[in-house]
Amino acid sequence: xxxxxxxxxxxxxxxxxxxxxxxxxxxxxxxxxxxxxxxxxxxxxxxxxxxxxxxxxxxxxxxxxxxxxxxxxxxxxxxxxxxxxxxxxxxxxxxxxxxxxxxxxxxxxxxxxxxxxxxxxxxxxxxxxxxxxxxxxxxxxxxxxxxxxxxxxxxxxxxxxxxxxxxxxxxxxxxxxxxxxxxxxxxxxxxxxxxxxxxxxxxxxxxxxxxxxxxxxxxxxxxxxxxxxxxxxxxxxxxxxxxxxxxxxxxxx
Amino acid sequence: xxxxxxxxxxxxxxxxxxxxxxxxxxxxxxxxxxxxxxxxxxxxxxxxxxxxxxxxxxxxxxxxxxxxxxxxxxxxxxxxxxxxxxxxxxxxxxxxxxxxxxxxxxxxxxxxxxxxxxxxxxxxxxxxxxxxxxxxxxxxxxxxxxxxxxxxxxxxxxxxxxxxxxxxxxxxxxxxxxxxxxxxxxxxxxxxxxxxxxxxxxxxxxxxxxxxxxxxxxxxxxxxxxxxxxxxxxxxxxxxxxxxxxxxxxxxxxxxxxxxxxxxxxxxxxxxxxxxxxxxxxxxxxxx
Numbered sequence: 001x002x003x004x005x006x007x008x009x010x011x012x013x014x015x016x017x018x019x020x021x022x023x024x025x026x027x028x029x030x031x032x033x034x035x036x037x038x039x040x041x042x043x044x045x046x047x048x049x050x051x052x053x054x055x056x057x058x059x060x061x062x063x064x065x066x067x068x069x070x071x072x073x074x075x076x077x078x079x080x081x082x083x084x085x086x087x088x089x090x091x092x093x094x095x096x097x098x099x100x101x102x103x104x105x106x107x108x109x110x111x112x113x114x115x116x117x118x119x120x121x122x123x124x125x126x127x128x129x130x131x132x133x134x135x136x137x138x139x140x141x142x143x144x145x146x147x148x149x150x151x152x153x154x155x156x157x158x159x160x161x162x163x164x165x166x167x168x169x170x171x172x173x174x175x176x177x178x179x180x181x182x183x184x185x186x187x188x189x190x191x192x193x194x195x196x197x198x199x200x201x202x203x204x205x206x207x208x209x210x211x212x213x214x215x216x217x218x219x220x221x222x223x224x225x226x227x228x229x230x231x232x233x234x235x236x237x238x239x240x241x242x243x244x245x246x247x248x249x250x251x252x253x
Numbered sequence: 254x255x256x257x258x259x260x261x262x263x264x265x266x267x268x269x270x271x272x273x274x275x276x277x278x279x280x281x282x283x284x285x286x287x288x289x290x291x292x293x294x295x296x297x298x299x300x301x302x303x304x305x306x307x308x309x310x311x312x313x314x315x316x317x318x319x320x321x322x323x324x325x326x327x328x329x330x331x332x333x334x335x336x337x338x339x340x341x342x343x344x345x346x347x348x349x350x351x352x353x354x355x356x357x358x359x360x361x362x363x364x365x366x367x368x369x370x371x372x373x374x375x376x377x378x379x380x381x382x383x384x385x386x387x388x389x390x391x392x393x394x395x396x397x398x399x400x401x402x403x404x405x406x407x408x409x410x411x412x413x414x415x416x417x418x419x420x421x422x423x424x425x426x427x428x429x430x431x432x433x434x435x436x437x438x439x440x441x442x443x444x445x446x447x448x449x450x451x452x453x454x455x456x457x458x459x460x461x462x463x464x465x466x467x468x469x470x471x472x473x474x475x476x477x478x479x480x481x482x483x484x485x486x487x488x489x490x491x492x493x494x495x496x497x498x499x500x501x502x503x504x505x506x507x508x509x510x511x512x513x514x515x516x517x518x519x520x521x522x523x524x525x526x527x528x529x530x531x532x533x534x535x536x537x538x539x540x541x
Contacts, residue, residue: 053415053419073421074419074420074421075420077419079420081413081415081416085412089286089290090282090286090472091467091472092412092468092469093467095468096468096469097412100405100416103405103417103420108406109406134467134468136467
């Protein structure tokens with residue numbers, strides 16, 4: 001198995017405050033790795049550093065065997081952020097947002113080819129939003145918007161999917177649709193690295209769990225069993241108070 | 254009204270106004286998408302220093318304005334991309350420095366009064382020369398080529414800049430290109446509607462268009478149409494009423510926006526009767 005992502009002695013600091021300290025992680029092709037940890041443990045920072053969105057204070061990162069600084073083959077990676085970007089001043093349809101995910105493989109200044117368009121259509125269908133593709137993303141629910149972001153990443157046909165809290169505050173229909181799309185991606189040989197607060201319906205797909213605590217890896221191996229009231233089968237782990245669940249004062253974002 | 258158009262200066266004025274009204278929204282839509290609608294106004298302020306420089310040195314103000322506006326737009330982009338909270342203050346200093354610099358430099362120029370500045374601040378389409386129109390035409394085509402031709406990439410960086418970076422797009426280059434095009438648009442619009450009003454034509458037609466459209470492409474097409482309609486109505490209105498052309502065009506655009514804002518809710522009611530609720534209206538969370 002070849003290494004898709006390798007972090008060696010990675011350290012990240014925000015304004016002098018260390019967030020990740022001497023972190024070592026290797027993700028191999030075909031793995032489905034969940035990064036778990038409490039809020040503020042540095043788990044989101046870990047994937048942001050892997051993507052080059054946050055600079056390393058020390059250490060090194062390799063993507064597909066190439067040093068991150070020299071890595072140019074970004075179409076091999078599909079990134080799913082926590083939420084839709086800030087550029088929502090003008091309406092955009094589901095299809096327009098998902099089509100942006102095709103730009104990496106399409107190439108700069110290249111006109112779209114027929115397979116670019118069909119890849120976008122397929123990606124939208126794979127998350128169950130085919131009937132909404134001409135609707136503005138702002139008219140969708142939070143869970144549906146999350147599915148749009150996953151479709152955007154899938155449209156580029158990546159080999160590695162990196163997701164930041166894909167299921168946080170997402171309704172169960174969307175969680176099921178998402179788990180289905182992920183299963184299909186893994187079945188076709190894809191590698192997944194996802195940050196999660198809870199695994200929910202994703203649990204059966206995960207092959208390995210990495211727990212980040214206080215900027216270092218505290219556990220690396222099988223998925224830990226939920227403890228305490230989290231273990232109760234009737235426990236419905238929702239966070240309706242989480243900030244991204246609340247509509248802004250101007251309504252939904 | 255048709256007789257008016259037989260005179261060459263009227264023809265040049267109309268072409269200048271319509272060119273501006275067509276080009277400005279195609280650039281403005283990206284600024285609106287980033288929620289930076291007022292940046293065009295700021296670049297217009299900075300360009301005034303360029304106008305003053307041209308009047309002082311005896312050069313064509315359009316060339317000095319474009320140079321200073323591009324420098325200013327790049328500085329604005331650098332402040333924006335750093336994302337500092339102090340950036341807001343830096344922008345304010347640049348914008349007011351720009352407008353003061355323009356007035357100051359014009360004052361130093363021999364035989365030029367601030368009345369010259371008025372033609373640049375509020376536009377003076379009837380004084381557009383053939384040479385002006387050629388320069389405006391070339392610059393306008395360049396802006397359109399970028400804003401329409403690079404739409405997928407510019408949309409991507411304005412919609413989600415981080416995602417665009419992770420996609421390997423040349424984000425920094427595209428951001429600079431967008432800033433330079435904003436400066437060029439300001440210069441194109443300078444003679445037609447003026448530096449203080451150009452931003453209105455970048456923003457108001459877009460604001461009207463997005464009330465009616467569901468997507469970005471549709472918003473762009475409609476905003477260009479609304480720009481042309483406002484430009485035409487404002488131009489002939491200003492001649493009829495003997496009012497400033499730039500201001501009348503902007504008021505026409507605002508009137509169009511108001512009309513669309515009033516009519517849209519009525520259209521929605523006709524399209525979607527109140528009694529049928531589609532599944533998409535079902536709430537995601539139900540408080541118990």
